[in-house]
Amino acid sequence: MTEQKYPEPTVGALIFNKEGKIFLMTSPKWKGKYVVPGGHIEVGETIEQALKREIKEETNLDIFDIEFIMTQEFIFGEEFHEKRHFIFLDFACKTNGTEVILDKEGSGYVWIDIDEALNLPLDSYTRKTIIKYKEKHI
Amino acid sequence: MEERNKHIEVLVRGIIKDEKGRILVCKKKGRNYYFLPGGHVEYGESTKNALVRELKEELGIDIKEVSFLGGTEHMFKEDGQEHHELNLFFSVKPEKLKVESRENHLEFFLFTKEEFEKETVFPGIFKKNLNNDKIFWELEI
Numbered sequence: 001m002t003e004q005k006y007p008e009p010t011v012g013a014l015i016f017n018k019e020g021k022i023f024l025m026t027s028p029k030w031k032g033k034y035v036v037p038g039g040h041i042e043v044g045e046t047i048e049q050a051l052k053r054e055i056k057e058e059t060n061l062d063i064f065d066i067e068f069i070m071t072q073e074f075i076f077g078e079e080f081h082e083k084r085h086f087i088f089l090d091f092a093c094k095t096n097g098t099e100v101i102l103d104k105e106g107s108g109y110v111w112i113d114i115d116e117a118l119n120l121p122l123d124s125y126t127r128k129t130i131i132k133y134k135e136k137h138i
Numbered sequence: 139m140e141e142r143n144k145h146i147e148v149l150v151r152g153i154i155k156d157e158k159g160r161i162l163v164c165k166k167k168g169r170n171y172y173f174l175p176g177g178h179v180e181y182g183e184s185t186k187n188a189l190v191r192e193l194k195e196e197l198g199i200d201i202k203e204v205s206f207l208g209g210t211e212h213m214f215k216e217d218g219q220e221h222h223e224l225n226l227f228f229s230v231k232p233e234k235l236k237v238e239s240r241e242n243h244l245e246f247f248l249f250t251k252e253e254f255e256k257e258t259v260f261p262g263i264f265k266k267n268l269n270n271d272k273i274f275w276e277l278e279i
Contacts (some may be wrong), residue, residue, distance in 0.1 A: 002141045004181075005181040006146075006147075006150045006181055007179050007181060007183075009146050009147075009148060009224050032210075041146055041211075041224075043144065043145065043146055043222050044213065044220075046211060047211055068275030071206065071209065071226065073184055073185060074265070075144075075182060075183075075184060078183065082152075084163060085181055085182055087148055087179075087185075087224065089209075089275075
């Protein structure tokens with residue numbers, strides 16, 4: 001019997017450092033494009049806990065001042081390396097941290113001005129998150 | 139024995155108002171609490187399609203317009219089973235509102251704002267966002 005599959009809720013965040021730049025990383029699972037760090041919410045874990053845990057695991061950064069940006073649906077898109085159904089919950093947050101340590105999810109990273117970020121080879125979902133954030137903070 | 143669902147349940151719920159501003163709510167027969175109509179998003183299904191499908195199944199109504207309002211996470215226990223839900227709320231404009239249930243175990247009612255605030259309606263967090271047009275995201279653990 002095949003295992004029953006469900007939509008998978010995941011969290012991700014634009015992280016702003018003290019200079020007001022955002023953190024983006026290149027991800028092997030997203031065809032090497034720049035993405036926001038994040039991952040699955042575990043059963044029994046709050047969204048905030050999931051976001052803090054995933055960002056700590058993937059970047060070593062501690063975050064605060066979490067603000068909701070948007071939800072996005074990812075249904076079997078080509079952009080990811082596997083056939084998956086994600087419900088993305090996208091947030092913005094801040095960090096005072098400077099020492100980034102990547103795990104296997106990231107192959108490189110930048111701190112970049114949010115307007116300049118739009119010139120990077122971004123994954124389309126991360127691009128939408130940045131644009132939505134900018135719309136909310138005109 | 140207690141059992142926890144091994145995955146987070148993603149649900150879509152519609153806020154449907156009639157011409158008097160009353161809100162459509164749903165109740166399982168024999169229970170003393172209400173919830174907003176809607177249901178689970180299936181694997182591979184978009185949230186909008188899930189909402190259209192659920193409202194068609196439950197009430198036989200067709201949807202004219204859907205827009206995202208916000209969401210909340212919700213953990214609770216029902217009949218000995220723990221649930222972890224993600225609820226996504228949408229404002230829904232139906233082609234024609236009907237309040238008759240198409241499913242035997244469900245009943246539907248139109249609540250005035252006062253009734254909505256007085257009765258137990260899950261997830262409760264939505265009550266305080268009822269008159270707020272801003273997109274919200276809140277915790278209800």
